[in-house]
Amino acid sequence: MNGLSYRGTWDKPATPPGRLERIGEACGIAALVNLDGRPESGARIGKMIRTMVDRENGLGAGYAAYGLFPERADLYCLQMLFDDRGALERAREFLGKKFRLDADEEIATYPVATLLGKPPICWRFFVAPPKEAEGQEDDYVMAQVFRLNAELAGAFVMSSGKDMAVFKGNGWSHEIFDFYGIGDYEAPLWLAHSRFPTNSPGWWGGAHPFNILGLSIIHNGEITSYGTNRRFVEMWGYRCTLLTDSEVIAYSLDLLLRQQRLPELVACAALAPPYHFLIDEMENGGARELLREIRVNYRPAMLNGPFSVAVATNYEAPTLLGMTDRKKLRPLVAATSADGNTVFLSSEECAIAILGEDATEAWAPHAGKPVIAGVGRGLVRRGTEDYFEGLEIEFANP
Amino acid sequence: MADIYHEIPPRFQVEIDREKCRLCERCTVNCTYDVHSFQGERIVTRSENCVACQRCATMCPQGAISILPGKISFAPHYTYSERIRRIIYEQASTGGVMLAGSGTDLPYRVIFDDLLLDAAQVTNPSIDPLRETVETVTYLGRKPDRMFVTEGDGKLTVSRGADYPNVQLSTPIVVGHMSLGSISYNACVAILRAAKEVGTMVGTGEGGLHPDFYEYADVINSEVASGRFGIEPRYLKEIAALEIKIGQGAKPGHGGHLPGEKVDALISETRMIPKGTDALSPYPHHDIYSIEDLAQLIGALKEASRYRVPVGVKIAAVHNSAPIASGIARAGADFITLDGLRGGTGAAPRIIRDHAGIPVELAVAAVDRRLREEGIRHLVSIVAGGSIRYAADLVKVLALGADAAMVGQSVLIAMGCRACQMCHLGNCSWGIATQRPDLTRRLDVDIAAQRLANVFHAWTEELREILGALGIDSVESLVGNRDRLRYVGPNPKVAEVLGVKHAGEPWSD
Incomplete structure (x- = not known):
């Protein structure tokens, strides 16, 4: 694509336009994590995403950084967009009532001549939940984020996790990079996303990464099982308001990983399970039994249709997780740096190649198999292993 | 009690092509509703008994039997339709609750026919079920709220609650x-x-x-x-x-x-x-x-x-x-x-x-x-x-x-x-x-x-074809x-x- 693609001429609001439609899209995704936790600037992640120019059309891009506020790591950082000052003040008042407001500041932004229209006001709040929410802080914060996004006109919460933040907006990946000065931030784990949505009226909050608490997701694809997945997560109390696939994947993962505390491998097997016939062909044993149970019990959670995703979590350590649908209808490439300390994920190998000597070994993770790498955890999975390979499986019946 | 049966025009008219009929009497054997009988030199039909089960016409080696709509018209009336009049005639004859088999034949709108399916185009690929796996396996039965699995020491521990018997269907x-x-x-x-x-x-x-x-x-x-x-x-x-x-x-x-x-x-x-x-x-x-x-x-x-x-x-x-x-x-x-x-x-x-x-x-x-x-x-x-x-x-x-x-x-x-x-x-x-x-x-x-x-x-197979067109590879x-x-x-x-x-x-x- 090129700069001539149609982007419309109107201002792009921070919050959704009146009528929201679920849309399909193609996208570029890029991610990297330094396994030793060494922070690095956004320069390399920016380089990765910007080189995949065919994958965007100027209607949305974004970045997420984990391990970004080590000095405030125990506070929730609400990274927000506002259409006007009034919305900012209303949000400040709301947050003051619902949280202990530790600090707030304007997010640094820089003028970008090519950005269409007036950009929203960008502000971040560091908050702590009140005493009443003790033991259920995450659920409390999530409920307030849902309320803010649903009820507070002109305000949108981009991210709400600890020690992390999402930066996103309506524009090309290079414009959003420059707008937020992504190169000035330092973090050990980065996600970057660029978009080619098949509709035209973009809005800032509608760009990706999509975040809920400590989980951020960048996604390329179109979930054909959206209706089934959406009804599944809504049954567990989530409200799908943005009508995007990323939203429903994020809620599914929040449910499985945070609420139900399932191991990553189990959650991934629920979202992209092996075929029944492959399970049948497996050697009789724990892995086969567990996979079958996952398939039967999490039927409506299975994601159908083409997708590749990269997910960042910070439940314990900042962790990067990447996977595709079980037919691998969307691309995903993984690589490690020469010193083995950095793990990269991207839609295309060019994004890794452009880093030159930094990325020496690239491989194609298998369809539906997760790549997992975390700060302090190392490269746990390359996405080429068998299900639960190397793990003993024990069934504890009551 | 005197027979109060009242002649009702037949619903169907059974006709035999006399040119084709060879008097093999197969129709008389096959009909279970007493329509066909052999009398003297020809097959005689009692159309009023016919239910249009097609057995005689199918079994006739000569293809000599036709089953046609009844030839005696009911005077058109929307409210007292032919159906309503037949019901009243029959009840007047029997005085009973009318029995019926099969499902209702009334023209209630079939809502299925008012629904159209989607198909994948461009932004997601459709799947060819002849080349790719498209699954139809279904499990019927209760599923647990969630699973309990923990990871540690190179081990996944699966804790189960009650049993949830499911029956597997292909x-x-x-x-x-x-x-x-x-x-x-x-x-x-x-x-x-x-x-x-x-x-x-x-x-x-x-x-x-x-x-x-x-x-x-x-x-x-x-x-x-x-x-x-x-x-x-x-x-x-x-x-x-x-x-x-x-x-x-x-x-x-x-x-x-x-x-x-x-x-x-x-x-x-x-x-x-x-x-x-x-x-x-x-x-x-x-x-x-x-x-x-x-x-x-x-x-x-x-x-x-x-x-x-x-x-x-x-x-x-x-x-x-x-x-x-x-x-x-x-x-x-x-x-x-x-x-x-x-x-x-x-x-x-x-x-x-x-x-x-x-x-x-x-x-x-x-x-x-x-x-x-x-x-x-x-x-x-x-x-x-x-x-x-x-x-x-x-x-x-x-x-x-x-x-x-x-x-x-x-x-x-x-x-x-x-x-x-x-x-x-x-x-x-x-x-x-x-x-x-x-x-x-x-x-x-x-x-x-x-x-x-x-x-x-x-x-x-048709389910697979449709799933493939929807870009879905498993029925769930x-x-x-x-x-x-x-x-x-x-x-x-x-x-x-x-x-x-x-x-x-x-x-x-």
């Missing part, structure tokens, strides 16, 4: 409950054999299980209905699933009707009742007068089957189905079968068959939505039946929220049924809905089983995926109840 199609009694021994065997070949499940109906049928125990869903006919320990223990029948789509609020004439030695043995007695099951279960009573029976059946098989509850689709289904799920059922207005029967009062209940499309959508709103959809599988005519209806009912479709009439049609709707007479000329030995042997078990298996294979991603349906019917309220957008509207809330 395709989301089950055969509804048609008892030995409503249909013939041969028809039962053909269905069981086809189901075994395909890998799906067959309801027993309230007829018990003939000893020969235990050979197919792993595809049998034993019905426990209000008459409790034929229930013995192995009927509850050796089978794949159990189902309590509360209601039936063709006759909501009614029990079973098997006239004593049909209770011959075979039926007597299977139902465990004396020969020649009417097998009339009560309208309600006399031990179920409330939802907690139902919970007790579910519990008793689970105990009896050692918690090895799922226990379901079948209800007729009625106005209040959604809350009733919620109660059934909470009462411990593992699956719920919804049988719609257009569902079939071996015999039912026509007034009930034609006028009680609601279409299954609406019931499925309402029940699925209600169970989700209450956060208990995973506790039960939903099986939907009552006019699942062919693969298109199957796909649509899954998208509306059913886990599997239940079929009956189509099964019989596959075996040769002409849908003449005279099942209640027990004279089925095709050997299906009858117990007369001279008729039941007309149904060749091998051929019928193969024809039925062919239909199931064809539907499953279609279940409840109403976003992939669009409504083109006349009544927007129907679309609202179904939770389906109108055609032309894109994906959205």
